[in-house]
Amino acid sequence: MVDSMKSGSVVVDLASQNGGNCEYTVPGQVVTTANGVKIIGYTDLPGRLPTQSSQLYGTNLVNLLKLLCKEKDGNVVIDFDDVVIRGVTVVREGEITWPAPPIQVSAQPQAAAKKVEAPKAEAKPSSPLRKYALMALAIILFGWLASVAPKEFLGHFTVFALSCVVGYYVVWNVS
Structure with missing residues (x-):
C-alpha cells in the first residue's frame, strides 16, 4: 500500500x-x-500535540457524562444495556465486570438482487441556444456587478474565482 x-x-x-x-x-x-x-x-x-490531546480527552469525558446523566438533572444513571457504559465499567456492586462481554452483532441477510429495469427513454439534450443564453446572462450579470461594485470587491472576487478553479483541479486530479 x-x-x-x-x-x-x-x-x-x-x-x-x-x-x-x-x-x-x-x-x-x-x-x-x-x-x-x-x-x-x-x-x-x-x-507533541497537547492542545489537541486535551480537547479530544475533554470531548470524550463530556460525551461520557452525557451518557451517564441522560435526564440532564445531574443524577448519574448507569445503564448496563448501553454498550459504552458497559464497556467502561470495571466494578459494579463489589463484583468485577471487566472485561465486558463481546458485542453481539446481528448479521443482516443479504438483500435480494434487484431486477434490472429496462432503460427509460433518454431525456432530450438541452439545446445549445439555452447554453449560450445562460452564458450571456452570466456575462451581463458579471458586467453589471463589476460596474457597481468597489474595486476591492473585484480584486477579492477574482482571487476567489481563481482559487475555486485551482481547488477544483487539485481535488479532482488526485489519483
Missing part, C-alpha cells in the same frame, strides 16, 4: 508504540521510504 503512494505522501502511525500498523514504521522515528513517502512513528504524540 505504501509503495503505491505518491512521493510526498505522509502516514502518521498512531500505533507505533506497539510496533505500528505500517510495515515501514520505526517507533520514535520519521522514516522516508524509497519512493518518498514519510512514515511518522512518534511514540509521544500526546506530548
Whole structure:
C-alpha cells in the first residue's frame, strides 16, 4: 500500500508504540521510504500535540457524562444495556465486570438482487441556444456587478474565482 503512494505522501502511525500498523514504521522515528513517502512513528504524540490531546480527552469525558446523566438533572444513571457504559465499567456492586462481554452483532441477510429495469427513454439534450443564453446572462450579470461594485470587491472576487478553479483541479486530479 505504501509503495503505491505518491512521493510526498505522509502516514502518521498512531500505533507505533506497539510496533505500528505500517510495515515501514520505526517507533520514535520519521522514516522516508524509497519512493518518498514519510512514515511518522512518534511514540509521544500526546506530548507533541497537547492542545489537541486535551480537547479530544475533554470531548470524550463530556460525551461520557452525557451518557451517564441522560435526564440532564445531574443524577448519574448507569445503564448496563448501553454498550459504552458497559464497556467502561470495571466494578459494579463489589463484583468485577471487566472485561465486558463481546458485542453481539446481528448479521443482516443479504438483500435480494434487484431486477434490472429496462432503460427509460433518454431525456432530450438541452439545446445549445439555452447554453449560450445562460452564458450571456452570466456575462451581463458579471458586467453589471463589476460596474457597481468597489474595486476591492473585484480584486477579492477574482482571487476567489481563481482559487475555486485551482481547488477544483487539485481535488479532482488526485489519483
